[in-house]
Amino acid sequence: MSPYSDTKRPCKANKEQCVGCGWSVRRRPKDVETIVGLGASRITSAPKVANEGTFPTNLAGYIDHTLLKAEATRDDLKKLCDEARKYSFATVCVNAVNVRYVAQLLKGSPVRVCTVVGFPLGASTGSSKAFETREAVRDGAQEIDMVINVGAVRSRDYSTVLDDICRVVEAAGNCPVKVILETASLTQEEKIIACALSKIAGAAFVKTSTGFGSGGATAEDVLLMKSVVGSELEVKASGGVRTTDDAKKMIEAGATRIGASASIAIVLGKSEKQKKSSSGRKSLY
Template sequence: MSSDAEPFIPVLEELVDQARRRLHAWKAEQEAVAPAPAAALNPEPPRPAGGKVATARVDPASVLKAAELAPYIDHTLLKPEARAEDVVRVAEEARQYGFATVCVNSCHVATAARVLAGSSTVPIAVVGFPLGAMLSAAKAFEAREAIRAGAREIDMVINLGALKAHDYQRVHQDITAVVEASHPLPVKVILETGHLTDEEKVVACALSKAAGAAFVKTSTGFGPGGATVKDIELMRSVVGDEVGVKASGGVRSAEDAVKLLRAGANRLGASASVAIVTGQISTAQY
């Protein structure tokens, strides 16, 4: 560890202590108070120039029909066996239904970008996916190359091993490397909540926010569990309205989607997007 990094360690330690205190306060509130109705806030507006995206809660009361969920959805295809024609199909679906983005592995970004050209839907690349156990320099390189290929947002996987080992400086540096490589485009940090305790989720959210991430995200869809109302409420309580919350993993119906929006999500990741906006129920795993 370099001497230049040492002065930053107390800052991270204080950040983690604050996150733990916030977790205890949140748990006390959950036990003492019945859930309040969701605040009436505006839906996510069109993304402004420079890659900035809205991060505040959305008003689920404004979503009256399943089809009106489309602007909140990252239409997702992350299967390792996905072919170019599969990416084309998903991108065409996104154009047809008006999904916010198409989320693909970095090798497919150029194909998605070509199909989406001229539409309001943009490509997302996942980075360090799905394990998050790559070198930070490798994640940063992948982010830069994905952006060069046409990605307009980056979804990176957190370094789970470092988080579990309480190596918070390494976690922070890992996220910062991708945020800096992607600037000015937004970065979402995938926490893989199914592997984490509540305390680890809170710490991961706090570190992501401190490192400049635009969103925190629940799951890769390849790990245990998926998005839950409880996790979304907890994550939103940590990041406030300055950072977005993306629910991904197991979102299969319009009912699932609205529950997660009501809990505090303002973006949804799903491969079942078409089923969601047409009022069906999918058996898709992501």
């Protein structure tokens, strides 16, 4: 059993009182120190490739088929859902305003509905992220990808970061929460700590990038993140994953979910250039 298992889930107090309950002051600093230490020890002994030679036969089942363009139309969303059904992708990932429509389109399908919260900057309050989450779940979202408070991570304001994630996890209920770190904006130490905080808060995944930042997923970051979270959380790679080879590198590094708009190119082994010429839809991921 993990030494921090009693704090893996947020407390059950009224979420509006979360910041002032005192739990963060009394318990979290010690937990952060413990989990970061465990992560560091894993990193020093981690292989250069986490799952070398491992490649799933059902690659589509690893993919969140993504469309986060603000100008996406109903026709674009219907096409996204039709593709997801055809290829059996894990989820479709759309902006919150489109969740209800997409949930209707996918009703009766094994394809799940994923949405984003605090996207793409993560610079909204924890209470507003929690509100977004509750509304998205009511509309039919089954997975939540939230953006971490990057500025608070870089300021070492870890209590704020943790409360931010806790609020979303609590609001999500039984829906898995993926915490987007925006790794291109963080140092190695900050990535480790962000993973540690996500783990303490009860997230289901840590995720590399929004796809809107200064950089995307790298195999090195995926390996680092997996080394910190171990088997207790999963890792999602997103941002710049456009080919089968890209996906293979991420999965070998430890990713169990891929966020991509070039999903069909990935599963069919086409190049992104071929995919664009056939679909006409430019990838953001």
